[in-house]
Amino acid sequence: MSKSQRKVVESNFSALRRSLIHGDIPEAIALMKNGALLHQTDNDDHTALDQILSDRQPRFVFSNYEVFCKSEVYVWGSNANHNLGMEVLESRAQRDTFDCFGSDPAQNEQVQIYYVSMSENHTLFLARGGKVYSCGRGLGGRLGLGTEENRPEPKPIPCFETTHKCVAVATGADHSLFLTESKMIFSCGRNEYGQLGCSLDTTDRVLTPREIQVGQGRGFNSIEGIACGPFHSIIYSSSVMYTFGRNEGQLGHKRGEEVIKEPKSEHPRECCDCNQEPDEENDGSHVTQSTMKKDMAFLLENAEELSPDITLIVEGKRFPAHRLILMERCEYFRNLSEMNSKADIVLDGMSHQIFPHILRYVYMGDWSTDPSRQAKEFAEKLHLMQLIKYLAAWELSDFSVVQPAPDVLLDPPRSGWFVHGAWSSLADITLLSRDGKEFPCHKCILMARSEYFRVMFDSTWLEGQGKEKVSLAIAADVIQVVLDYLYGDSHVSVSETNNSTFISQVLVAADQLLLNQLKASGRK
Structure with a gap:
């Protein structure tokens, strides 16, 4: 191919x-x-x-299903993500009867499916009697089965077998929503944009359905239904609607918070008032929250899979790492002659228990454990001047609590993170614009910052099989904006320009490369 x-x-x-x-x-x-x-x-x-x-497939609605003495499920199409509920990953060109639910002992009859909700990655089957079956890709816990394992065939979700009777289900890209007969709302899956509605961190994953606490307000006792977008959720009645998740206009709330973690309601007239004057908190000056530290943490935690080009050995323990990060951030490694010639570097006189925290500081610029004299000695050995100052402030009080605690700064201190074009000798991939301009880059930065590039440089893609140059059908000036964002977390050229055509091109590129923060900055 x-x-x-x-x-x-x-x-x-x-x-x-x-x-x-x-x-x-x-x-x-x-x-x-x-x-x-x-x-x-x-x-x-x-x-x-x-x-x-066509941008969507026809929707088939069967009315009066309750009067059917028997219900049947038909499936056809792709089963690449196990969402057809068949163990064999084969596409179905023709519709086929699907029956693998067996009998329901409680009702002494075959399980009757009367509603199906399907996303790109998973499917929920709602049975008469309130049981729910799920199948598909389990990443993040979207199946509600207590695990992230894939499930090729439908399996009942335990909490809806006995405790709760479900009357409605909905699927998003990475999460699921459930409505019970007693008007309780449950959710499970990834919470990257707060779409679970449980006031959890955006890094949390819920593997079994967890109840959403909806505020007591008008329409609360008459909740009629639920719905999911890819990254947001809706709970509604005839008089009120609660929305939560990714807030880029789809929730009907004022712009400001990028993520709404709890169900939030507004009267339809209030949330759709087009004549409303902008307030001081939503005047367009909102700054998109940086994900650079989070991305650097991801790069360090998954270094072995994200194109490592050097291994640091401390007391026999191996730490895969990236030359670019080490040499950019640490004077010791910049001056170490072995950095350009050896794949393994042995660091003597250091503790393998403290070194992970030193390495975390090099990648992220923060300190994650209690300060100690030994840690200060290691920082001095590696010439990490800002970390030495931080630890020295604790040393003055014999490493007891310092109030206020000193800030940890990047080493060397600066406003940006990395500069595209620096350390070109360490570049291991070249991006080509559609007009032929070359951009030497570092895979570790691209893969840390963009899911698109993580997939691209995976071994299953042609680009991950030893290629040194990758062509992108994107203009050179747009690629430069993308790289300024990936390396330096900067999008000044987007926010300061009045060229709507250029902004549109950046938005398209950011969307294609799955750079949500850059896309958000271009929309403001």
Whole structure:
């Protein structure tokens, strides 16, 4: 399969189809010139041409299902994510009767499915009697089965077998929502945008359905239904609607908070008032929250899978790492002659128990354990001047509590993180713009900051199999904006320009490369 015909993991869409989804016609033309086919089907049995003709599949509504003496489930299409409920990963070109639920001992009859909610990655089957079955990809706990394992065939969710009777289900991209007969709301899955409504951190994952506490207000006792978008959730009645999750306009609330973690209601007239004057808190000056520290933590925690090019050995324990980060952040490694010639570096006279915290400081610029004289000695050995100052402030009080605690600064101190173009000798990949300009880059930065590049440089993609150059159907000036954001967490060129065409091009590129923070900055 050629590079232009490769599909993205979980979306299963070819590059050509993705370019048409995002409206990037020049990229689509470039892909077709390089062998992409309009008539090639993706795993959902649709072509890129189908994407042009229709953006959604027809919805079939069966009324009066309660009067049926027997209900049947039919399936067809792609089963790449196990969401058809069949163990074999095969597409179904023709509809086929699906019956693997067996009998219900409580009702002494076959399980009757009367509602199905399907996302790209998982499916929920609601049975008469209130039971819920789930199948698909379990990442994040979206199946509600207490594990993140994939489930090829439907399995009942335990809490809806005995404790609660479910009357409605809904699926988002990474989460599920449930409504019970007693008007209780449950959710499970990833909470990256607060879409679970449980006041949890955005890094939390809920593996079994957890109750959402909806505030007592008008319409609370008459909740009629639930719904999910990819990254947000809705609870509604005839008089009130609660929304939560990703807040980029789809929740009906004022802009300001990017994530709403708890159900929040506004009267329809209030949340849709187009004549409302902007307030001081929402005047467009909101600054997008940086994810750089979080991304650097991800890079360190998953260093072994994210293109490590050096291994540090402390007391026999191996720590995979990245030359760019070490040499940019640490004078000791910049001056170490072995950095450019050896794959393994042995660090003598250091503790393998304290070194992970030193390494975390080098990557993230913070200190994660109690200060000690030994830690200060290691910081001095590695010439980490800002960390030495931080630990010295504790040393003055014999490492007892210091009030207020000193701030930990990046070493060397500066406003940015990295500068694209620096350390070009360590570059291990080159990005090519559609007009032929070359941008030497470092895989570790691209993979840490963008899920798109993490997938691209995976061994299952052609780009991950020893290629040194990767072509992107994106203009050079837009790629430079993307790289300024990836390396330095900067989007000044977007926020300060009045060129709407350029901003639109940046938004399209950010969407294609899954850079949500850059996309948000371009919309403000």
